[in-house]
Amino acid sequence: MIKLFGSSSPDSDERRRFLRSALLGSAIAAASLLGFLPVVKRWSQRLRPPGAIVEHEFLAACIKCGQCLQVCPVKAIRLGDAPDGYGLGVPYIEPREQACDFSCDALQCILACPTGALNHTLSVKEQVRMGLARLSNPESCLARQGKGFKGPARGADFPGIHRYAEIDRWKAIPIADHPYDLESCDLCVRECPIKGAIVMKPMSDDPSDRRRTPEVTADCTGCGMCEMICPAEASAITVEPRAVWRA
């Protein structure tokens, strides 16, 4: 038998060393278990990158290497920090600050993932389901007030970038460098990378009524582009991570 702890001599040094080992060893194990708290309490419900498998499996499968982050052309992906518990080093997206707009076309993050935490079976952006956009602040929506929009969508200082296919098919540019002049605000629909994921519906039968309301359809991937581009403060439309569409 190997004696892992203590020796046969009842030496007090030896006993102290044993106690110290047990105590500090337990302290280390306890520290590692602190990561449970944020996960179980769901302190932060993160929007995960395209293709992320179900949350608890995602946290397990992710090897926390950040390769997905490295290939993202719009730098939408960030890594979780200590307050995320076992989400430390795990990728997420803060869509209001920088959404995924599928600039890469081919789901580069999924291709980069070495463990399949981002599901490799997805091959086109239309298959992605990260969450669901919702009109969470309808009262702030400009379209619903019949209003237009002029200027850069998020102000002149907003650092977020977006690929405008009509300007450069291959390169995203700052949203601040692309001012709009819209008679009726439809930015969420206009910049949505998925065709038909949001549509503008008139709010009445009266043709002179300019009020429109954005309606999210089953095609929404939850990428968060609408949340990023929405000029209202706070965003009228937001993405609920991992929400599933129901008719």
Added chain:
Amino acid sequence: MKMLIEGFMVMLGKAPVRPDRYTPEAEALLAAKRTPEAREARKRMIAEEKAAKHKNHFWRNWRWVSIILVNLLFVLSYRIDIQVVEGALTGSRFVGFHMADLNSALQVMLAYKHVVINLVIGTSTVLFLWWLFGGRSFCAWVCPYHLLAEIAEQLHLKLAARGLVKDHPLHRGTRTVLYVVFALLAVITGYTVFEFISPVGILSRAFTYGFSLALLWVGFLLVIEVIYSRRFWCRYICPIGMTYGVVGAFSPVKVTYDMEKCLHEGECRKVCMVPHVLSMTRMGYAEDAKMDIGADCTRCGMCVEVCPTKALKFEVKGLSKLL
């Protein structure tokens, strides 16, 4: 074989013991070393060496270059897009080939409960690489925490010399117990629990992706190492070191011991992070006249540097025969 098993047991936490039998060569050497004349000669040589006080940091300097270079490659691959090793030490692509840290991959597979094919590829490459280069040589030649801990250790030794701090050793079996605990936690909870506190992953990601609050934890560990327990993390806790230790048990790259040259003064054990692997340098502890240093050795080369008689040296098994 017996020595290999003994080396494994010592790695798991067993205290090295004096062998009850020696090989005839060792027996003869011991007898020769125990004569009064030989003792006198050794005393004289040790005194001469102490007076000469040569400092040699050959291996350490190369090691530091290696640690900095490897970690810098990770950083620059992303920051200036040279794309040599993309990712972090936990998992990466080396010019496109998957690499996965053995311990991280193990934690992922235990928690996720799937055999991930890319991870198998990645771990095979890494397994082969570190088998070739000596297992725990990962610790001494790549791990960024090792470098920080070395600096903390120097600080600890300086403060200890002035009597300001005292080393509080732990039982080395602590690491074995924690290894099992972390493996079980991954299986039971379904989370990669150890990664939450792994200073290797935290540092590697912080270098490449920027500041993280988790660095405070790394700082805390370093403070413990300075003021309370010398090389606390690497010696008594880190399961990564243990994983690589197992790999290195069969590695061709070894530090080897030549009893004939040894003065048994113990300078090597004083600088070593894992001095139990050098137990044979104590008079009467070497079973054979020539021995390999055990699995837990990080191939850091500090003992090689400090040894005045070159009784300890690096060797690539099989290579000397080939040449």
